[in-house]
Amino acid sequence: xxxxxxxxxxxxxxxxxxxxxxxxxxxxxxxxxxxxxxxxxxxxxxxxxxxxxxxxxxxxxxxxxxxxxxxxxxxxxxxxxxxxxxxxxxxxxxxxxxxxxxxxxxxxxxxxxxxxxxxxxxxxxxxxxxxxxxxxxxxxxxxxxxxxxxxxxxxxxxxxxxxxxxxxxxxxxxxxxxxxxxxxxxxxxxxxxxxxxxxxxxxxxxxxxxxxxxxxxxxxxxxxxxxxxxxxxxxxxxxxxxxxxxxxxxxxxxxxxxxxxxxxxxxxxxxx
Amino acid sequence: xxxxxxxxxxxxxxxxxxxxxxxxxxxxxxxxxxxxxxxxxxxxxxxxxxxxxxxxxxxxxxxxxxxxxxxxxxxxxxxxxxxxxxxxxxxxxxxxxxxxxxxxxxxxxxxxxxxxxxxxxxxxxxxxxxxxxxxxxxxxxxxxxxxxxxxxxxxxxxxxxxxxxxxxxxxxxxxxxxxxxxxxxxxxxxxxxxxxxxxxxxxxxxxxxxxxxxxxxxxxxxxxxxxxxxxxxxxxxxxxxxxxxxxxxxxxxxxxxxxxxx
Numbered sequence: 001x002x003x004x005x006x007x008x009x010x011x012x013x014x015x016x017x018x019x020x021x022x023x024x025x026x027x028x029x030x031x032x033x034x035x036x037x038x039x040x041x042x043x044x045x046x047x048x049x050x051x052x053x054x055x056x057x058x059x060x061x062x063x064x065x066x067x068x069x070x071x072x073x074x075x076x077x078x079x080x081x082x083x084x085x086x087x088x089x090x091x092x093x094x095x096x097x098x099x100x101x102x103x104x105x106x107x108x109x110x111x112x113x114x115x116x117x118x119x120x121x122x123x124x125x126x127x128x129x130x131x132x133x134x135x136x137x138x139x140x141x142x143x144x145x146x147x148x149x150x151x152x153x154x155x156x157x158x159x160x161x162x163x164x165x166x167x168x169x170x171x172x173x174x175x176x177x178x179x180x181x182x183x184x185x186x187x188x189x190x191x192x193x194x195x196x197x198x199x200x201x202x203x204x205x206x207x208x209x210x211x212x213x214x215x216x217x218x219x220x221x222x223x224x225x226x227x228x229x230x231x232x233x234x235x236x237x238x239x240x241x242x243x244x245x246x247x248x249x250x251x252x253x254x255x256x257x258x259x260x261x262x263x264x265x266x267x268x269x270x271x272x
Numbered sequence: 273x274x275x276x277x278x279x280x281x282x283x284x285x286x287x288x289x290x291x292x293x294x295x296x297x298x299x300x301x302x303x304x305x306x307x308x309x310x311x312x313x314x315x316x317x318x319x320x321x322x323x324x325x326x327x328x329x330x331x332x333x334x335x336x337x338x339x340x341x342x343x344x345x346x347x348x349x350x351x352x353x354x355x356x357x358x359x360x361x362x363x364x365x366x367x368x369x370x371x372x373x374x375x376x377x378x379x380x381x382x383x384x385x386x387x388x389x390x391x392x393x394x395x396x397x398x399x400x401x402x403x404x405x406x407x408x409x410x411x412x413x414x415x416x417x418x419x420x421x422x423x424x425x426x427x428x429x430x431x432x433x434x435x436x437x438x439x440x441x442x443x444x445x446x447x448x449x450x451x452x453x454x455x456x457x458x459x460x461x462x463x464x465x466x467x468x469x470x471x472x473x474x475x476x477x478x479x480x481x482x483x484x485x486x487x488x489x490x491x492x493x494x495x496x497x498x499x500x501x502x503x504x505x506x507x508x509x510x511x512x513x514x515x516x517x518x519x520x521x522x523x524x525x526x527x528x529x530x531x532x533x534x
Contacts, residue, residue, distance in 0.1 A: 016366070054320045114386055114459035132442035155298065212444025213408065226447060229339055233412045 027244055033237045042238035050216045050243065051224035055201060058132065058220060063147075063197035069140075070147045070196075071189070075177070077148070096145045097269035103141055104209025111137065111209035111210075123171060134211035135218050139200035147196040154188020194254045198247050298326035299507040300346055302337045304353035304494065305448040306377060306413070306467045310527035311351070317523070318514055325507050333411045333448035341366060341499065342506035348508040351496040351515075353377070353449075353467075354412035358495040368502065374515045376530040377467040379413070379420055380490045381482040382452075386459035394482060395430060397421075397463060398437035405452050405461040408445035413452075416490040417465040423488040453479065467492065469528035493532070 034042070042048060075091060076082075095103060111128045112118045121128065128134045158181050166176040182189065204222040211218040213227065221243050229235035303311050308331045330337065330347070334357035336511050340360050349369070351374070353357040356477035358371045396475060397404060407414030422433040431437070448450045449466050456464040457478045466503045473483055496515060498508045514520045521531035 108458055108460060112458060112460045114384075208447065208451075212405070213446060214442065214444050218444070227408055227410060227445075229336070231335070233339075 008029045021232065030237060030240050030244060034234065034241055038234065039238050039241060042235055043242060045068040045235065047215055047237065048224065048239060051219055051221045052133070054216070054219065055221040055243075058135045058139055059197055059200040059203075061136045062143060062200040063193055066144050066147045066191075066196045066200075067193050070144055070192075071151060074148045074151035074192075075181075077154055078152040092148050093145050095142045100138075100142055100203065100205030100207075101209050103137065104138060104206040105135075107138060107141060107206060108212040127237070129210060130212045130214065130218060132211075132217055134221045135207055135220060138202045138206035138210045142198035142203050142206055146199050147192040150192025150195060151185065151189045154185030154192070157188070190254060194250060198251060201247060202243065278351055279456045282398070288458060289448065297504075298328040299348045299502075299511060300328050300330065301349040301351070301386075301503040301511060302330045302332075302341060302345070302347040303338070303349075303351040304334045304412070305331045305450045305527075306353055306469055307331070307351055307375075307494070308450065309472050310375075310469070310524050310529060314511070314514060314520060314523055318511060322510060325510065327511065333407070335410050335412070336447070346503075347499045348502040348504045349417075349511055350499055352412070352493055353492055354415070355410065355493055355495060358497065361499075362497065366500050367497040368500045368505070369498065371497035372512075372516060373493045374496045374512075374520075375494040375524045375534045376532045377469050377492040377494065378486075378530070379465055379482065379484055379492075380468045380471065381463055382456050382466050382471060383463050383480045383482065384456050384459040384461070385440065385478055385480050387462065388480065390462040391482065394424065394484065397441065398431075398434055399441070400437075403440040403460070403462045404438065405443040405444045405446060405455045405464040405533075406442050407449055407452050407465075408447055411448055412492060413448075413465070414445065416492055419509045420465070420484060420490050420520060421490055423490075427488060443514075467528075473529065491530075494529070 043052070073088075073092065077085065077092075093117075098106075107130060108115060110118065111121065112117050112125060112136075113122055113129065118128065128137065162180055162184065163176055166180045171179065202222055203220070204226065207218070207220060208223055208226075213219050213223050219227070221239055224238045225236050225243070228239060283519075301311060301315070306390065308329075311327075311329055311331075315329065318325050318327065330340070330345075331341075334352040334354060337350065337352070338357045338360045341350060342364055350361055352361075358367070361367055362371055379396065381391065381397065390399075391397060396402070396484055406417050409415055410417060416436070421438050424430045425432055425434040426437075443461065444455065446455065449470055452461075452464040452466050453470050453475055455461045456466075457475050468481075496512050498505065498512055502508045515524070525531050
């Protein structure tokens, strides 16, 4: 082995070790802190239960909203060229880099009672801040790019000749999308949906800023962890462990999911 | 990236924390969110006066700071908005000398100027459908707010269920007092309860104040202490001494708090 190849290996090994230590150690520390019995007892606490329920409901709702709104956007970005496409892509990606608290302030200034769109909503008697709907909006805001990015990548990899074949068979654009494109891109679409759900589940900054913190209404698990930290470290750790286990289970499950023929036919475009 | 560049990038990355951990540097002051204006001003003043002095502030809810300090954050000075938070730190032997009360604060009801007329007096806080924002009960100001409401309930004239009716109007329990002010300032809440010192010149234009009579008000004690094992002990001491000096007390009062030097 040349010294260069050796160096690459050493550096790679070091990087992997450090990455694992960075992410794995905190997770391990959380898991080791609370015995399983204590954990279960903690989770029976009504405040904890209501936070868990609220988190599940809002994160699933946010992911559903993202899939419904994000799929057409992803399809557009993957298949069409148009003026302002780069700008649209940048705007969609923005929540990834924006500090969530800033996102929360932005949501307040837009959809708050005195906000840009909020004033119009108020005339219909709709008030979003401090509501469960606001939690879903905050979560959808920060999690949207995770879905659009993955889904667009999936759509982009579908071989155009399959779509052309569908068109020659006189399939309507809708049929082509739902019967050809979506099944072929399904692994990416599902991965994107899962990532966005996981991001929504962990959302904190935008939620506490836009939706506030009220048990049973807007206090999701991350908020409950933050507040519990200050009075009851054990409860905070128990909630954190639950968040970790929940997210990990889903992330692993999605990777193991047999996606059937769709995954096998997931054809890559020839490199040019 | 080519291997050489990759290795170089690694070397740089590994060197960064080493340089950040160097000796010297600013004295780290952990302070209750309500002290933000007073301490920022004091820090700037001392930096001009004391050669080599620089302060770095961590403003948050006192209870949050307690957790950070107890879990090993590198703090040199701790200033809390209540005795309980300071007690939690002192109880672990983490204060260098006994904490001293250096300031006091009192509560006010704040309302948004943008949406006036919903809350004009304390009784209005119980009006059904009102949007009230309080600090969470784990935050000192949140505990004081609830104590104040209980005092009003037993005062007569407000009704014995006043506190309960007000509690039903709470739409959010914020994690620190500045977040309460922000929600009112933006006009999202009809009212909030904060410290008088939070109505700073910067927010005075957007926020109206309803005073709370002293008989029902809760006076908050602010203790300050140097943290054990501080690497900037002299600067930390200098900061604490300044806050207790006549000049520091005047600065505190100028920022809406009450002086309390022994």
